Amino acid sequence: MENTFIRKLFLDILSTADKILIIIIAVLIILLSLHIIFPESNDSLHAICEIDGKIEKRIHLQKNKKIDLKNGIILETQNNQIRVFKSDCPHKICVKHGWIKHANDMIICVPNKTVIYLDKDSEIDYISH
Numbered sequence: 001m002e003n004t005f006i007r008k009l010f011l012d013i014l015s016t017a018d019k020i021l022i023i024i025i026a027v028l029i030i031l032l033s034l035h036i037i038f039p040e041s042n043d044s045l046h047a048i049c050e051i052d053g054k055i056e057k058r059i060h061l062q063k064n065k066k067i068d069l070k071n072g073i074i075l076e077t078q079n080n081q082i083r084v085f086k087s088d089c090p091h092k093i094c095v096k097h098g099w100i101k102h103a104n105d106m107i108i109c110v111p112n113k114t115v116i117y118l119d120k121d122s123e124i125d126y127i128s129h
């Protein structure tokens with residue numbers, strides 16, 4: 001009885017716009033609490049690989065794998081880090097650079113015209129995978 005009364009009250013008093021507003025607020029609260037529970041970490045980073053000034057690849061760092069860039073460079077990802085595993089450039093400066101793991105960290109290989117840097121996932125990017 002009481003349940004029906006409350007439901008009737010809810011339906012009568014609240015307009016459709018109010019209900020939509022309540023849903024939007026609820027969704028916002030859920031999203032905000034998710035953000036608090038899972039704060040930004042290395043998990044939300046991805047590596048961007050530019051060859052000759054063009055973005056060739058976006059690499060997610062969650063999986064441990066090797067990526068052949070087909071220009072003499074092989075990258076390796078592991079534990080949310082990335083490094084140049086192998087390179088055919090003469091001085092191997094990029095290989096010696098080692099692992100990078102923070103946003104805006106960068107590895108540059110001048111002979112291969114390759115730049116690898118870490119960037120934060122955008123919201124849209126994050127939802128899409």
Ligand SMILES: [Zn+2]
Nearest residue numbers: 087089094109
């Ligand atoms: Zn190099």
